Amino acid sequence: MEREQLEFDVVFVGGGPANLAGAIHLKQLAQKAGREVEVCLIEKAEAIGAHSLSGAVLDLKALAELIPDYAARGCPLEETDLRDGVFYLTPRKQVRLPYLPPAMHNTGCAVISLSKFCAWLGAAAEELGVNIFPGFAGVEALYDAGGRRVTGVRTGDKGVGKDGKPKSNHEPGVDLLAKVTVFGEGPKGSLIREIGKKLGIFSGKMPQVYETAVKEVIELPADSPFWDSPFTVIHTFGYPLGLDTKGGGFLYRMKERRISLGLVVGLDYEDPMLEPYREFLRFKHHPLIADLIRGGKVLQQGAKTLAAGGWYTMPQLAVDGAVFVGDSASMLNVQRLKGIHTAMKSGMLAAETVLDAIGKGDLSAAGLRGYAARLEASWIRSELYTARNFGQALSRKGLFKFLHLGAQQVSGGRGFIDPMKTSEDGAALKAGHAAAAAPAPEVDGTLYIDKLTGVYLSGTQHEEDQPCHLVIPDTELCVTRCWETYRSPCTRFCPGQVYEMETAEGGRPRLKLNPSNCLHCKTCEIKDPFKNIIWTCPEGGGGPGYTIT
Amino acid sequence: MNIVVLVKQVPDTESLVQIAADGKSIKKDDIKWVMNPYDELAVEEALRIKEAKGGSVTVVSVGPQKAQETLRTALAMGADKGVHVNDPAAEGGDPLATAKILAAAVKGLPYDLIICGQRAVDEDNYQVGAAVAEFLGIPHISIVAKAEVLDGRIRCHRSIEGGTVVVEAPLPALFTTQRGLNEPRYASLPGIMKAKKKPIEVKTIADLGLDPATVGAAGRKVVIQALRLPPERKAVRMIPGDTPAAAAEELVRILHTEAKLI
Numbered sequence: 170m171e172r173e174q175l176e177f178d179v180v181f182v183g184g185g186p187a188n189l190a191g192a193i194h195l196k197q198l199a200q201k202a203g204r205e206v207e208v209c210l211i212e213k214a215e216a217i218g219a220h221s222l223s224g225a226v227l228d229l230k231a232l233a234e235l236i237p238d239y240a241a242r243g244c245p246l247e248e249t250d251l252r253d254g255v256f257y258l259t260p261r262k263q264v265r266l267p268y269l270p271p272a273m274h275n276t277g278c279a280v281i282s283l284s285k286f287c288a289w290l291g292a293a294a295e296e297l298g299v300n301i302f303p304g305f306a307g308v309e310a311l312y313d314a315g316g317r318r319v320t321g322v323r324t325g326d327k328g329v330g331k332d333g334k335p336k337s338n339h340e341p342g343v344d345l346l347a348k349v350t351v352f353g354e355g356p357k358g359s360l361i362r363e364i365g366k367k368l369g370i371f372s373g374k375m376p377q378v379y380e381t382a383v384k385e386v387i388e389l390p391a392d393s394p395f396w397d398s399p400f401t402v403i404h405t406f407g408y409p410l411g412l413d414t415k416g417g418g419f420l421y422r423m424k425e426r427r428i429s430l431g432l433v434v435g436l437d438y439e440d441p442m443l444e445p446y447r448e449f450l451r452f453k454h455h456p457l458i459a460d461l462i463r464g465g466k467v468l469q470q471g472a473k474t475l476a477a478g479g480w481y482t483m484p485q486l487a488v489d490g491a492v493f494v495g496d497s498a499s500m501l502n503v504q505r506l507k508g509i510h511t512a513m514k515s516g517m518l519a520a521e522t523v524l525d526a527i528g529k530g531d532l533s534a535a536g537l538r539g540y541a542a543r544l545e546a547s548w549i550r551s552e553l554y555t556a557r558n559f560g561q562a563l564s565r566k567g568l569f570k571f572l573h574l575g576a577q578q579v580s581g582g583r584g585f586i587d588p589m590k591t592s593e594d595g596a597a598l599k600a601g602h603a604a605a606a607a608p609a610p611e612v613d614g615t616l617y618i619d620k621l622t623g624v625y626l627s628g629t630q631h632e633e634d635q636p637c638h639l640v641i642p643d644t645e646l647c648v649t650r651c652w653e654t655y656r657s658p659c660t661r662f663c664p665g666q667v668y669e670m671e672t673a674e675g676g677r678p679r680l681k682l683n684p685s686n687c688l689h690c691k692t693c694e695i696k697d698p699f700k701n702i703i704w705t706c707p708e709g710g711g712g713p714g715y716t717i718t
Numbered sequence: 719m720n721i722v723v724l725v726k727q728v729p730d731t732e733s734l735v736q737i738a739a740d741g742k743s744i745k746k747d748d749i750k751w752v753m754n755p756y757d758e759l760a761v762e763e764a765l766r767i768k769e770a771k772g773g774s775v776t777v778v779s780v781g782p783q784k785a786q787e788t789l790r791t792a793l794a795m796g797a798d799k800g801v802h803v804n805d806p807a808a809e810g811g812d813p814l815a816t817a818k819i820l821a822a823a824v825k826g827l828p829y830d831l832i833i834c835g836q837r838a839v840d841e842d843n844y845q846v847g848a849a850v851a852e853f854l855g856i857p858h859i860s861i862v863a864k865a866e867v868l869d870g871r872i873r874c875h876r877s878i879e880g881g882t883v884v885v886e887a888p889l890p891a892l893f894t895t896q897r898g899l900n901e902p903r904y905a906s907l908p909g910i911m912k913a914k915k916k917p918i919e920v921k922t923i924a925d926l927g928l929d930p931a932t933v934g935a936a937g938r939k940v941v942i943q944a945l946r947l948p949p950e951r952k953a954v955r956m957i958p959g960d961t962p963a964a965a966a967e968e969l970v971r972i973l974h975t976e977a978k979l980i
Contacts, residue, residue, distance in 0.1 A: 173908055216750060302907055327904040340904040468734060614950070628732045628750070714732055716748045 172323070173343045177209040177300070179523055180347035182307040182322050182360060184212030185221060186283070186509050187495025188353035189290035190235050191516030196297035198524050206524065208299045209345060211324060213306035213689075215710040217291030219628075220689055222384060222473040222718040223283035223509060224419055224429060226251070226275050226402060230548070231513035236293065245289050247423040248280040254400030256457060258408035258418075263457045270578060272504045272556070275402050280421045280429065282386070283509065284715040306706035310352075310360050310491070311344060317368065318533075319491035321346040322360070327708050330634050348532050349523045353495040353516060356476035357691040359705055361484075361497050370485040370493070375591045377478045377499060378560065380416060381692045383449040383664050384431030384471055385623075386717045387616070390464040391426060398461065404506070405458075409451035412570070414438045415563040418452045419506075420461065427717070430462065435477070436594035436662075436696050437564050441655035442602060445692070446472075446620055446664045450610035453617060465616050470623040471718050472664035472690040477503045480557035481588045486544065487537035492519045500549065503563075504556035511549050518543040555582040561589035598698045602656035620666045624686045628714025629665070631685045631707055638707035639667065639684055639693070646701055647680045655698060662696045664688060688713050719773030719867065721764040722824050723797065724834035724850065725757040727781055727788040731839060735947075742942045753788045756835025758902040759895040764833050765796045766900065767867055774798045776827055780808050780819050786918060793913035794905035800918035801827070807923045810935030817849030819933050822926040824854065831872065832892040836861045847894040857887035861896045 179195060181188040192210050199206040214220040227246075232239050240246075253275050256263040295301050308325040312318060321344060328339035352361050356379060365371045389395055406417040415435035423429055432449040452458060476482070476496045483499040486492060494500070494515040501508030522540040526532050544550060562573035562584065577584035612619045618626070641647065651657055652670070657678070659668035665686040673679035689712045694704040729735060730750040738745045753761075764775045777792040779785050780803040789800035801823055808819055824832060832851070837844040844860075851858030863882075864875035873886045874893055905913070923930050930936060957972070959965025973979045 175908065175911070219750070300911065302910060304905075305907055324907060328901075336901065338901040338903045340906050343907050345907075614952075626734065628730075628734070630732050714730065714750055716733075716750065 172341055174346055175209075175343055176346045177207045178347065178527060179206060179208050179349050179351060180321055180345045181208070181210040181351045181353060183353040183355060183358070183495075183497075184210055184214070184217045184287065184291060184301070184303065185353055185355055185495055185512065186287060186290065187497075187500070187512035187516040188351060189217070189287060189294055189516070190231065190513035191351055191353065191494060191520045192294045192299045193290065193297060194235060194517040195520035195524060196294070196299060198521065200297070202524070204524070204528075206527070209347070210294065210299055210301050211305040211307055211322070211345070212301070212303045213706055213709055214303055214712055215714065216288065216303050217301065218284040218286070218288035218716070219303075219714050220712055221283040221287040222382075222471045222713070222715055224382075224384070224421060224431065224506070225281050225283045225286075225509060226278050226421065226507060227281045227286070228278050228505070228507055228510040231510040231517065235513065235517060242293070243289070245285040246279040246281055248401055248421065250401055251275040251278055251280065252399060252401045254403045256403065256405045258405050258455055258457065260408050261456060263405070263455075273404070280402065280423060282423065282429075282717050284718045304710035306709040307360055308342065308706050310350070310364050311346070312367075318489035319350050319364070321350055325706055325709055329636060329708070331636060333636050336634070348490070348527055349537070350491045351516070351519055351523070352491060352493050352497055353512075354497045356474045356496040357695055357704070358497050361493060364488070364491070365484070368488050370488060374484055375478065375481045375588070376593045377476055377482045378564075378591045378594055379436045379474045379692075379695045380433045380477050381436055381445050381472060381474050381662070381664070381690060382431050382433045383446055384429060384718060385467045386423065386469045387428050387430055387462055387465040388468050389426050389428060389462065393461070393464060395422070395428065395461040405452070408455060409448045410434065412568065413566045414443070418458070420458065427468065428462070428465075429718075430458070433475075435564065436474070436692065437592070437597040439597050439599045441598045441600075441658045442604065442661065444661035446623075447610060447661075450612070450617060451607070454610050462616060467616060467618055467626060469628070469715065469717050470618070470626045471713055471715055472688050472692070474690050474692055474695060475508060476501055477560050478591050479503055479560050480553045482591060483553075486541045487522075487534050489533045492523065492537055492540050494519050500553070502552050502556050504559040505552070511552065514547060514549050515544065518547060518549075557582050558584050558587055558589040561591055564591075594695050595698050595700060598655055598658060600654045620664065621686075624665050624688070627688055628716070629686060629688060629712060630714060631687070631711035633685060635708045637682060637684045638687070638705050639682060640703040640705060641680070641682075641701055642703070643699075643701055644680055646699055648678045651699060651701070652678050659693055659697060659702065662692050664690060664692065668693070719767060719771045720828045720830050721767060721773060721775045722827055722829045722832045723757070723760045723764045723775060723777045723792065724820055724832065724846070725761065725777050725779045725788055725792055726754045726835070726838045727751050727779065727785040728754045728838050728840040737945050737947065741944055744945065751784060751787065753791050754835050754838045754840075756837060756839070756895050759897070759899045760833040760835055761792045761795055761797060762900045762902040763865060763895065764831075765903070767831070767865075771867060773830075776801060778820060778823050778827075779803070780816055780823075782809065789918055790913050791905055793916045793918075794910040795903055796909065799916060802918050802920050803923070803926065804920050805922040807930040807934045807936070810938070811933055812938045812940040813843045813845035814849055814939060815933045815937035817846045817853060818937070819923070819926065819928065820846065821850045821853035822928055823921060824850065826926075830889045831867070832856075832890070834892070834894055836894040836896060847892060851892040854892070857891040859885055859887060859891065859893040862893045863896045863898050865893060865899070
């Protein structure tokens with residue numbers, strides 16, 4: 170099929186903070202230098218910000234470098250009076266930590282809605298002349314004839330039916346060609362996965378590890394005790410996950426009587442019966458949290474994974490014709506529970522390199538080497554290098570993690586073992602399917618909601634008549650080995666109830682997929698013990714409709 | 719064939735709608751705004767007629783600055799130009815007041831056919847199309863599931879209880895759309911690029927020669943007294959049971975002992 174081709178100097182794939190900051194910075198630098206650069210940015214969500222979900226406490230460092238007068242320009246910050254409280258939770262009680270490690274201090278940071286923040290960055294980018302195309306998914310990286318140089322990205326077809334045949338409104342995707350393509354797909358991108366296979370950008374690195382967050386924005390009554398709380402930024406660990414599963418809870422103050430509440434669960438958990446969504450509900454029912462949120466109403470809910478591997482899982486940052494930024498390039502600092510400022514900075518450093526390389530006419534991996542060099546000289550390196558073993562220590566069972574963390578604290582991150590190894594999350598599950606002992610947490614439809622109500626409140630919408638975007642190469646495996654060994658963990662790890670096991674005739678289990686529920690969090694592809702789920706981009710414009718997360 | 723399409727920007731039906739403090743309007747922040755789905759059908763139909771018969775498609779909208787996004791979407795789908803009535807005096811009108819503005823805007827354009835959505839999914843009034851036709855003194859056919867342009871006439875198929883009625887009117891005429899009329903096309907990426915360069919004419923109430931006191935909130939004859947959200951439905955209760963018989967037994971027990979219905 171003949172596809173239309175559109176040429177740009179730089180194409181950014183993905184409209185998150187890394188790429189938006191990159192596109193803005195590229196335009197700023199070009200303007201300063203009096204150079205013309207044609208820049209395009211595509212995003213699979215229907216609007217910029219609609220798939221963006223994070224805690225989020227933003228370190229303002231990168232933003233201040235990018236847009237120094239951000240406050241005057243109406244940057245949507247939710248809360249700037251940050252007072253930290255960190256609590257260890259037991260099933261019924263809590264203990265406040267008297268001492269916070271410096272990395273946990275959030276003074277000078279701001280609570281934001283990443284969704285609103287990205288929408289604002291998107292508008293700023295558009296003002297600078299970036300061609301922004303929300304609703305267009307990148308489905309394939311394009312290569313030159315030799316197959317080693319990235320030449321752009323192909324957008325997905327629209328108007329293809331369930332049966333794979335074009336409908337009357339079929340609109341073929343186009344080929345966006347670029348001198349340099351910048352991939353900022355977030356954690357577990359579907360394009361970078363294929364690029365990794367082809368060009369080996371992950372080889373020799375430790376496997377990436379992930380965490381899944383379920384988060385809500387809750388509106389609280391005017392007389393909620395939270396408004397008198399001495400803390401505006403609360404972090405918890407311990408219950409409900411215990412000390413053997415990494416992760417923890419957060420509760421942040423926002424504007425308009427709203428709070429952000431969430432639980433992050435490390436995907437290296439071992440119990441196949443564990444259900445992150447259920448743990449989130451249990452967290453909400455803990456007396457510390459339940460008392461603070463009493464009388465509230467969930468306005469929006471969503472889920473997203475984050476790439477938590479850090480320094481040692483960072484891929485090769487440039488190949489011929491392309492660079493990788495943000496969570497795609499493992500820029501998150503798990504020690505500080507922050508990745509937005511590092512993502513933005515990585516995009517900005519990539520932009521500086523790309524403009525340089527275009528000027529010099531060398532867009533090969535060697536020509537783009539300046540990106541890694543800039544990163545090495547930047548504060549990203551000092552942050553991430555200090556935290557290089559932090560996530561691995563958190564993965565240690567019980568109290569051992571604190572020995573490692575303590576040793577790292579006094580040795581600039583080196584600790585007892587450097588580098589500490591990471592291992593693939595999908596391989597962590599242990600066989601067995603003992604039913605959970607605790608009763609199912611209660612739901613009331615307003616403050617405590619079930620998964621499907623959550624999907625509804627995420628604003629998720631997909632064109633119903635399209636091919637299933639979740640590819641399960643071996644469906645027989647689902648009802649045999651996976652069911653027998655783990656009792657189908659997909660039905661639990663997915664926060665959107667995409668996967669269900671039905672009883673078919675003869676009492677045999679049968680997998681039923683609800684791809685329209687998909688929150689695009691990608692937990693399934695990461696946690697599936699048999700690597701039997703491949704996440705591909707559904708028709709552009711589909712997915713969550715986050716506005717305040 | 720010069721075709722005019724009337725479009726409106728409305729909250730996406732998946733948006734979480736909240737009532738504002740005045741009790742008479744909705745909170746407009748944090749809402750996703752989209753082209754009214756019935757207007758998408760209208761744009762698509764206009765483009766198909768233009769592709770078959772030649773001519774031009776002009777899209778017209780009344781609304782704040784943001785409404786221009788909807789005009790751009792229509793231009794990206796393939797419409798040729800836009801007219802945007804953007805004036806604070808135009809805001810807050812009832813269907814009749816809005817129709818008066820739209821009719822005045824259309825009057826200045828060459829047109830053989832006007833197409834618009836049967837209703838906007840925000841307030842569901844079903845009135846604007848008919849009122850515009852009345853102001854312009856042209857025939858109006860509502861809720862059309864199939865349209866054929868003949869020589870100087872339009873033939874429309876309307877679904878009615880148990881069948882279809884086929885009606886014809888001389889052009890110029892106005893018809894409103896029903897689901898099933900077509901499958902609206904996607905705005906393509908090259909289409910969006912091109913749309914950036916297509917003209918949108920911005921007009922004020924004064925430009926249209928209207929008295930501001932007769933349109934917008936000032937010109938309202940129907941006044942909204944209160945808005946209420948529909949009552950929240952109670953959660954569904956699933957009846958447990960390993961077999962259909964056991965579930966039925968449990969259902970009977972609940973109906974008898976808890977609901978006391980049997």
